[in-house]
Amino acid sequence: MTFELPGCSPECPFGASRAGPLSFEVGQIHRVATIPPAGTDDVDETRRNVLKLAGVGAIILAGGGLAAASIQYVQPPAVGLTSYPKVQLIDVNGKPLTVTGVEAEYNVTTAPLVLFNYPLRNEPNFLLNLAPANGAAPSLSNPGMWNAPGGVGTHGSIVAFSAICQHLGCPAPAISYYPPGTCPKTFATPNSPAQPYYIHCSCHGSTYDPANSASNLTGPAVLPLPQVTLVTDDAGNIYATSLTGPPVNGHLNSLQGDYGVGTTSQLAKENPIYLCPQ
Numbered sequence: 001m002t003f004e005l006p007g008c009s010p011e012c013p014f015g016a017s018r019a020g021p022l023s024f025e026v027g028q029i030h031r032v033a034t035i036p037p038a039g040t041d042d043v044d045e046t047r048r049n050v051l052k053l054a055g056v057g058a059i060i061l062a063g064g065g066l067a068a069a070s071i072q073y074v075q076p077p078a079v080g081l082t083s084y085p086k087v088q089l090i091d092v093n094g095k096p097l098t099v100t101g102v103e104a105e106y107n108v109t110t111a112p113l114v115l116f117n118y119p120l121r122n123e124p125n126f127l128l129n130l131a132p133a134n135g136a137a138p139s140l141s142n143p144g145m146w147n148a149p150g151g152v153g154t155h156g157s158i159v160a161f162s163a164i165c166q167h168l169g170c171p172a173p174a175i176s177y178y179p180p181g182t183c184p185k186t187f188a189t190p191n192s193p194a195q196p197y198y199i200h201c202s203c204h205g206s207t208y209d210p211a212n213s214a215s216n217l218t219g220p221a222v223l224p225l226p227q228v229t230l231v232t233d234d235a236g237n238i239y240a241t242s243l244t245g246p247p248v249n250g251h252l253n254s255l256q257g258d259y260g261v262g263t264t265s266q267l268a269k270e271n272p273i274y275l276c277p278q
């Protein structure tokens with residue numbers, strides 16, 4: 001495989017990250033956009049509930065001077081889940097996501113990020129199909145992965161990982177999936193002596209191996225990305241059922257900190273940020 005992208009050094013994306021640090025608000029989670037039903041607004045429930053409570057607090061202040069009580073009520077409520085929900089994934093068109101659909105549309109060369117929130121709102125995860133684009137078995141000259149740890153689908157190639165970096169919490173698209181050929185850099189991994197695809201965080205350079213449970217390839221992060229446990233039913237529908245690995249960055253417990261996504265979670269696409277020129 002040759003790389004002739006102008007300005008893309010053999011050490012890209014690392015040389016690029018050292019030359020010009022990415023300006024990105026660390027820890028600010030981008031909400032994964034979904035398409036609201038026609039005629040409805042996409043409402044941020046957390047903000048709406050806080051505004052409601054602020055309104056209640058203002059009434060109490062005006063009526064009786066119960067300042068201490070009102071301050072207690074304007075605090076956002078502690079929210080979260082007590083256990084991992086089984087959440088059906090919905091495709092970008094609002095239909096149930098199936099193995100057949102994923103394998104037809106996505107493969108190891110897919111560049112746009114495919115994201116879904118789980119288990120909480122505003123907690124994006126990558127959905128990746130690591131199977132080679134040509135349908136043939138992976139090899140050094142045909143990059144990709146079958147039977148990936150935790151993988152589902154015909155060849156166990158469909159996997160999902162938190163899209164929030166384990167270093168300081170940069171979310172997608174600052175942390176992005178790099179398909180084969182995006183940058184010259186390759187890694188020796190348990191599955192390949194020169195793996196040309198990886199997940200890389202532009203904020204400070206952490207790299208993860210999507211073919212090996214998102215283990216660390218480079219720091220400064222020292223922990224892998226949490227992996228979403230995916231399951232399928234007899235019809236090939238795909239569900240998220242839990243997270244394994246460390247907690248999502250910024251959480252002591254991946255279940256606490258926001259409201260749950262509900263019973264379904266819709267995929268959204270986002271353009272990646274690559275440090276190497278395209």
Ligand code: FES
Binds near residue numbers: 201205
């Ligand atoms: S937030 Fe620092 S490497 Fe990702």
